Amino acid sequence: MIRVKFSALAFAATALVLASASTVLAQSDAGQPNPPRQSWSFSGMFGIYDKAQLQRGFQVYKEVCSTCHALSIPFRTLADPDGPGFSEDQIRTLAATYQVTNAEPNDKGEIFKRPGTPADIIPRPEAYANDQAAAATFGKAPPNMDLLAKALKFERGFPWFVIDALPGFEYQEMGADYIHAILNGYTKPDDLQWNLYYPGHKIAMPQPITDGAVDYKDGTKPTLDNYSRDVAAFLSWAAEPNLPERKRIGLRVIIFLIVFAVLLYFVKKRIWESAH
Amino acid sequence: MSGPSTYVPKSAIGRWFESRLPLGGLMHSSFVAYPVPRNLNYMWTFGAILSFMLVAQIVTGVVLAMHFIPSSTQAFASVDNIMRNVNYGWLIRYLHTNGASLFFLACYLHMFRGLYYGSFKPPRELLWIIGVIIYFLMMATAFTGYVLPWGAMSLAGATVITNLTSAIPLVGTSIAHWLWGGFAVGGPTLTRFFALHYLVPFIIAAFVGLHVWALHVAGQNNPDGIEVKDPLRDTVAFTPYATIKDVFGLSVFLILYAWLVFYIPNYLLDADNSTLANPLTTPAHVVPEWYLLPFYAMLRAIPSKLMGVLIMFSAIVVLALIPWLDRSPVKSAKYRPTFRIFFWVFAAICVGLGYLGSQEPTEGLALIARILTFGYFAFFLLVMPILSFTEKTKPIPISIADAVLTRTKTVAAAAE
Numbered sequence: 001m002i003r004v005k006f007s008a009l010a011f012a013a014t015a016l017v018l019a020s021a022s023t024v025l026a027q028s029d030a031g032q033p034n035p036p037r038q039s040w041s042f043s044g045m046f047g048i049y050d051k052a053q054l055q056r057g058f059q060v061y062k063e064v065c066s067t068c069h070a071l072s073i074p075f076r077t078l079a080d081p082d083g084p085g086f087s088e089d090q091i092r093t094l095a096a097t098y099q100v101t102n103a104e105p106n107d108k109g110e111i112f113k114r115p116g117t118p119a120d121i122i123p124r125p126e127a128y129a130n131d132q133a134a135a136a137t138f139g140k141a142p143p144n145m146d147l148l149a150k151a152l153k154f155e156r157g158f159p160w161f162v163i164d165a166l167p168g169f170e171y172q173e174m175g176a177d178y179i180h181a182i183l184n185g186y187t188k189p190d191d192l193q194w195n196l197y198y199p200g201h202k203i204a205m206p207q208p209i210t211d212g213a214v215d216y217k218d219g220t221k222p223t224l225d226n227y228s229r230d231v232a233a234f235l236s237w238a239a240e241p242n243l244p245e246r247k248r249i250g251l252r253v254i255i256f257l258i259v260f261a262v263l264l265y266f267v268k269k270r271i272w273e274s275a276h
Numbered sequence: 277m278s279g280p281s282t283y284v285p286k287s288a289i290g291r292w293f294e295s296r297l298p299l300g301g302l303m304h305s306s307f308v309a310y311p312v313p314r315n316l317n318y319m320w321t322f323g324a325i326l327s328f329m330l331v332a333q334i335v336t337g338v339v340l341a342m343h344f345i346p347s348s349t350q351a352f353a354s355v356d357n358i359m360r361n362v363n364y365g366w367l368i369r370y371l372h373t374n375g376a377s378l379f380f381l382a383c384y385l386h387m388f389r390g391l392y393y394g395s396f397k398p399p400r401e402l403l404w405i406i407g408v409i410i411y412f413l414m415m416a417t418a419f420t421g422y423v424l425p426w427g428a429m430s431l432a433g434a435t436v437i438t439n440l441t442s443a444i445p446l447v448g449t450s451i452a453h454w455l456w457g458g459f460a461v462g463g464p465t466l467t468r469f470f471a472l473h474y475l476v477p478f479i480i481a482a483f484v485g486l487h488v489w490a491l492h493v494a495g496q497n498n499p500d501g502i503e504v505k506d507p508l509r510d511t512v513a514f515t516p517y518a519t520i521k522d523v524f525g526l527s528v529f530l531i532l533y534a535w536l537v538f539y540i541p542n543y544l545l546d547a548d549n550s551t552l553a554n555p556l557t558t559p560a561h562v563v564p565e566w567y568l569l570p571f572y573a574m575l576r577a578i579p580s581k582l583m584g585v586l587i588m589f590s591a592i593v594v595l596a597l598i599p600w601l602d603r604s605p606v607k608s609a610k611y612r613p614t615f616r617i618f619f620w621v622f623a624a625i626c627v628g629l630g631y632l633g634s635q636e637p638t639e640g641l642a643l644i645a646r647i648l649t650f651g652y653f654a655f656f657l658l659v660m661p662i663l664s665f666t667e668k669t670k671p672i673p674i675s676i677a678d679a680v681l682t683r684t685k686t687v688a689a690a691a692e
Contacts (some may be wrong), residue, residue: 146356147356147551150545150547151547152547153547158631164543167535170539172540172542174547241360242366246367246370246541247538249367253534254538258531260527261531264520264523265524267520267524268520268524271516271517272520275314275517
């Protein structure tokens with residue numbers, strides 16, 4: 001009994017110290033709020049991407065973000081049925097509108113450009129020849145967006161980082177929340193590079209998108225909130241296209257393992273009867 | 277186990293093989309007929325779990341190595357290729373990264389079991405030391421493996437840890453340059469770390485073989501810390517008794533593994549590692565993976581670079597000295613009430629150090645880290661020796677069989 005009491009005390013004491021230490025740390029960046037948690041169609045054990053949302057998100061990327069940000073994924077992935085689910089014809093037409101540098105020179109030894117095919121990678125923005133040229137304009141090179149949603153994080157402190165792992169409470173969408181927050185965080189109209197959610201509040205990217213910038217064809221309201229949601233979902237897909245398949249397989253695996261473990265437990269009990 | 281194997285093959289081919297290479301007999305005497313104390317609890321299943329995880333890591337690792345390109349210009353893109361284009365590449369990659377974390381979780385539970393029940397005491401000192409060697413090799417493997425994706429944190433982590441060698445007086449900088457293959461962590465470092473990362477798991481496998489051999493010579497320890505006196509009363513055969521317990525324990529562990537891999541695969545992955553390494557930028561917070569955090573906290577707690585490195589390495593070396601620090605004749609903490617309290621405090625210290633390793637070192641936190649580091653060493657260098665001689669232990673049962681029977685009697689009495 002004393003063992004349980006003391007160890008419980010030891011752990012409670014440690015937890016208290018850590019919790020108070022972490023509340024100090026969570027607020028250590030003065031006035032730096034964490035991106036608010038949004039609800040996404042792909043969160044939770046059964047969440048998957050919303051095809052229409054991803055298609056709108058791609059439209060936002062193409063019309064607004066692609067001016068400066070590369071998205072180095074093959075065109076054919078846009079036809080992914082678990083993802084945006086464009087048709088083959090749509091992808092072929094889309095790819096053909098881009099001029100892609102051929103990997104090999106032609107017979108005369110000249111490097112040439114040709115219309116894109118679905119197998120090609122979406123070309124980098126033409127505005128900047130390379131990262132250094134891009135950085136020269138704004139102070140920092142616009143990051144490649146193919147893994148951007150996975151590369152963004154923020155501290156949640158104790159006990160949140162424990163709860164974020166638990167079934168039912170899992171939180172894997174920090175990137176999407178961050179992107180949504182940044183796009184909505186330009187709260188000072190007189191300072192184009194001030195962002196509420198960016199660490200240090202000074203972001204190299206001036207506000208890229210406002211209400212009405214993109215014409216949605218499916219009737220969704222053309223508001224900044226919708227644009228930021230759709231593009232965040234699209235970028236989440238671009239970073240994690242395996243999510244729907246992963247969760248599908250995962251459900252079957254976990255159900256199998258739980259049933260297997262229960263059966264093994266009863267077999268174990270049966271076997272050990274003869275030892276007692 | 278002692279004496280020649282009692283295995284008699286049933287088929288003629290079996291007998292032909294057995295007389296030339298007695299593998300069957302070895303497997304039989306090690307994993308079928310091998311006597312196991314009958315009072316083992318589930319903390320003894322982690323050996324089997326660790327063996328499984330080692331095989332899983334090697335299998336997933338070899339498959340990844342078929343697609344991974346160990347060059348600083350292509351590593352990051354090759355991992356991206358694995359994630360997007362290779363059939364089930366995302367699954368193999370997530371199995372490997374999360375498998376490493378679970379490998380360490382099982383290892384820590386295995387080590388804490390050893391500390392609590394005195395599994396390091398005579399005649400198992402060498403078994404324990406081989407275990408410490410395996411632990412150190414695991415850390416080397418994990419460290420080199422983390423560098424391979426060539427993300428921002430890979431580069432930062434490699435720089436921090438390899439820079440530690442420059443703390444050695446006189447030859448330190450030369451050693452660092454030799455390790456790096458240059459004047460900073462770069463392409464050559466990545467390629468050689470890949471070679472090492474592929475090699476060391478097989479060295480671990482060899483030491484695991486020695487570990488199991490040493491174990492089978494001494495026999496298993498047990499929760500009551502009493503040696504086997506009468507094999508007929510005190511032990512059961514490995515198969516089916518321990519086999520089924522190990523498999524059940526493994527299946528529960530696999531549920532946790534599956535949860536990580538399929539639903540929260542990026543939970544333990546640092547987001548900064550999804551950005552390509554850039555020697556001109558360093559991530560805001562440089563942290564290693566969770567299993568290395570306590571040592572990272574110790575390293576940062578000490579103001580002097582050389583002392584920090586020495587303290588960090590001593591923290592692992594001191595583990596190998598435990599059989600000579602804790603001399604209490606009573607093995608199991610079940611019968612050592614004072615040691616038990618200090619054990620749980622030590623466990624809390626390790627968790628605390630781990631947490632501090634993940635935070636930015638402010639003045640206040642650095643002080644707490646120093647106190648906890650002192651507590652870590654005090655547990656081994658002060659508490660263990662002092663308690664060895666001064667502790668008032670509870671009376672231990674006469675034999676394992678008696679311990680089991682007393683327990684079942686108490687349970688039956690309580691049920692009435």
